[in-house]
Amino acid sequence: MIGLVTYATSLKTQSMGELTHAELLSNSISELEDKSPSDPSEWETVSNIGSLDPIKHITLRSALEKAFEFEGRAL
Secondary structure (H helix, E strand, C coil): CHHHHHHHHHHHHHHHHHHHHHHHHHHHHHHCCCCCCCCHHHHHHHCCCCCCCHHHHCCHHHHHHHHHHHHHHCC
């Protein structure tokens, strides 16, 4: 129980940071008066994030590496 209490504050802080990041992205899209496609198959053609083939990112390591790559290009 003590471990959960210790991590609760940290997790809450991280999640609030992610929410702020999502709001910034949403505002950027709105400012461009553009609608982002919800279909992942369209993302590769309308963005600079590259291949999204899930088979290539099946391991935790490769999925995290791709997520970090996306994060670096998000703003």
